[in-house]
Amino acid sequence: MDSSSIFNTPPLCIMASLLFGMVVLGASANPMHKPSNMPLATAESVAMSSEGLAEIDKLFNDKIDAGLIQGGVTIVARQGKVVHFSTHGKMDVDNDRAMEPDTSFLMASSSKPLYAAAAMVLVDEGLISLEEPVSKYIPRFAEIKVAIPLKSSKDVYSKGKGKISDNYRLVSADKSVTIYHLLTHTSGIPWFSLSTLAKKSSKKGSDDLADRVDRIASSPLVFQPGTQWGYSNDALDVIGRVIEVASGMRLDEFMSEKLFKPLEMNNTYFGLPKSKASKRMVLRGKYQKEALDKYFESKGVASTAEDYLHFNQMLLNEGELFGRRVLSQESVRMISADHVGDLFSRMDKGPTGMGFGFMVSVTLDPVAANNSRGKGSFGWGGMGGTSSWADPENELVGVLMLQQEHGDGFAEAINESINR
Numbered sequence: 001m002d003s004s005s006i007f008n009t010p011p012l013c014i015m016a017s018l019l020f021g022m023v024v025l026g027a028s029a030n031p032m033h034k035p036s037n038m039p040l041a042t043a044e045s046v047a048m049s050s051e052g053l054a055e056i057d058k059l060f061n062d063k064i065d066a067g068l069i070q071g072g073v074t075i076v077a078r079q080g081k082v083v084h085f086s087t088h089g090k091m092d093v094d095n096d097r098a099m100e101p102d103t104s105f106l107m108a109s110s111s112k113p114l115y116a117a118a119a120m121v122l123v124d125e126g127l128i129s130l131e132e133p134v135s136k137y138i139p140r141f142a143e144i145k146v147a148i149p150l151k152s153s154k155d156v157y158s159k160g161k162g163k164i165s166d167n168y169r170l171v172s173a174d175k176s177v178t179i180y181h182l183l184t185h186t187s188g189i190p191w192f193s194l195s196t197l198a199k200k201s202s203k204k205g206s207d208d209l210a211d212r213v214d215r216i217a218s219s220p221l222v223f224q225p226g227t228q229w230g231y232s233n234d235a236l237d238v239i240g241r242v243i244e245v246a247s248g249m250r251l252d253e254f255m256s257e258k259l260f261k262p263l264e265m266n267n268t269y270f271g272l273p274k275s276k277a278s279k280r281m282v283l284r285g286k287y288q289k290e291a292l293d294k295y296f297e298s299k300g301v302a303s304t305a306e307d308y309l310h311f312n313q314m315l316l317n318e319g320e321l322f323g324r325r326v327l328s329q330e331s332v333r334m335i336s337a338d339h340v341g342d343l344f345s346r347m348d349k350g351p352t353g354m355g356f357g358f359m360v361s362v363t364l365d366p367v368a369a370n371n372s373r374g375k376g377s378f379g380w381g382g383m384g385g386t387s388s389w390a391d392p393e394n395e396l397v398g399v400l401m402l403q404q405e406h407g408d409g410f411a412e413a414i415n416e417s418i419n420r
Contacts, residue, residue, distance in 0.1 A: 033085040033101040035306060037264050037322065038313065041081035053084045060088035070283065071099040072385065072402040073305040077313060079395045085306075092282040102267055104279045104302045105401045109382025111301035113335070114259065114311065115239050116183055116359035118251075120331035121258045127246045130183070130334075133176035134238060137245040140217035141177055141238075145170040146188060147220040174224045179242060181225045182235045183358040184339045188221030188228070189235045209251060213241040229343040229356065252299070262324045263314055265307035272302040281403045305401045308388045312379065312397045316390040336378040336390075338362050360389075 034040055043050045056074050063069045071089020075082065087099040107114075122128045128137075135142035147168040173188075181187035216234045223230060240251045247254050252270035260268050272280055280302070310321060315335070319327035327335075338344075338355025345352055353368025354361050360378040363369050374396070379389020385402025 032087065035075075035082045035085060035309070037306075038077060038309065039081050041079075041083055043083045046078040046081055046083060048078060048083055056084065057086055057088065060086075064089040069402060069404045070281075072400065073099060073101060073103060073105075074401070075305050075309045075397075075399040077309060077397045080313065080317070082309070091280075093284055094282070097282075100279070102279060102304050102306065103281055103401070104267060104272055104276060104304060105281050105386055105403055106383050107301040107303050107308075107386050109233075110303075110308070110380060110386040110388065111382070112236060112359040113315075113380050114255065114301065115236055115243075116335050116357075117259060117311075117315075117327060118243055118255055119179065119183060119239055120327055120335060120358070122243060122246050124328045124331055128179060128242065130180040131178055133178055134182065134187075134242060135176060137242045138213055138217060138238065140214060144173060144177065144217055145220045146173050146224055147222055168220075170220055173221065175226065177221070177225045179239070180339075182239045182242070184356060185229055185231050185235065185359075186226050186340060186343065187232065187235050187238075188223045188225050188230065189216060189232045189238065190219075190222045190230065191232055191234070209237060209241050209244065212237050229340050229346070259311070259326065260307075262326050263307075263310045263321055265303065265310055268301065268303040268307045270301060271299045276302075283403060305399045308386075308399045308401075309397060312388050312390045312399065315378075316392060316395070316397055334358060335360060336362060336376070336392075338364060 043053055053076065056076075060069075060072065060074070064071055069089065070093055071087070071091065074084065074086050074088070076084040085101065087101055087103070089099050091097050091099045091103045119128070123130060133141070148171055149168050177187045177189070182189075216238060243254055244251050249257070255270070259265065267276070267279070269276070314321040314326055315332055318329040319325055319332045335358040337357050339358070340356045344354060344356040344361070351361070351369060353363065353365035353370070355364045356362060357378055360380050363371060363373045363375060363377045366373060366375055373389065374391045374393030376393055377389055377391035377396075379387065379398075381387030381400075384404050385400060388397070388399040390397050
């Protein structure tokens with residue numbers, strides 16, 4: 001289950017992109033921690049700056065000193081070598097535990113690229129096709145309707161609030177929802193499928209994936225498939241269920257077998273095991289603590305900075321890592337290509353200079369995007385700060401793990417450090 005509805009904060013994801021965009025302009029001291037699998041290198045050996053990368057630690061310390069965040073973990077790799085691996089602050093303030101390099105974070109929307117990669121494994125294996133209708137795997141989708149706003153209503157869907165207005169009429173879908181639509185957020189499935197027409201909310205009832213997806217299919221789409229870009233957490237569950245039906249395996253088993261094991265993502269789980277409970281991030285404050293408790297114990301994806309480094313390095317390597325091929329080169333190119341044109345930038349307050357691939361944003365114009373990444377870089381974030389991406393132009397991977405908000409001010413501080 002994706003917990004991004006509680007924690008996802010776009011400003012912090014933007015902060016993450018800016019935070020690591022600086023590294024190719026001047027970057028890092030020797031890493032504080034030695035990676036488990038990937039080689040270590042000095043910043044200067046890959047044409048980076050130790051002094052510049054040291055700014056990452058300073059930025060974190062400033063925010064910690066201000067009481068805005070407890071801490072986090074950061075990794076930068078260039079040309080397949082780790083040049084920065086730092087821990088910052090506390091993983092558990094009440095018990096005075098310093099942040100550890102293998103601290104477990106809830107990934108929330110940062111799990112979306114994992115789902116895209118898993119779907120493309122099935123494409124590579126010939127078990128699914130991107131243009132196939134979802135109804136081939138989930139028959140109830142053959143009956144799905146589209147909610148069209150009445151004249152007195154501006155929009156059917158209240159973006160970001162997880163609600164569908166009652167002020168609409170239902171029409172048949174012009175075309176079937178396809179797997180391609182799910183991966184590009186152009187399916188019309190809303191953020192969370194909530195409706196007076198749905199038997200139950202997608203957020204209520206059984207945690208069984210098949211049951212959740214059945215509830216999603218009982219609620220209307222909020223636009224005709226392929227005509228708009230609309231961010232959707234429920235579409236992720238639908239992708240997950242397609243993977244289960246097509247593979248004949250549970251989603252967590254499939255991910256483990258096809259992604260986690262070959263990429264040596266040894267600390268990534270659907271629901272953190274009790275044996276790993278001591279490794280989790282612990283936040284202060286009743287609301288945040290209760291939310292984290294709930295999702296760490298459920299089926300939310302939990303992972304570490306180093307594991308996400310492996311995943312993104314595989315993508316940067318066009319599908320291969322540690323001598324193992326996980327995805328075809330063509331599948332990685334499909335994930336990282338812009339598929340939606342201006343639909344992404346036309347959304348409410350949409351980003352300029354950016355496109356959207358399969359569950360990742362793509363930098364098309366670094367100047368217009370103002371995100372300090374190279375052209376063609378791609379990645380995604382979630383849950384108040386978890387963020388990672390691959391930057392082919394600069395042969396760079398960046399990973400930021402936070403579990404809190406308060407990203408304001410980072411961009412200015414980083415720009416100042418870049419222009420010193």
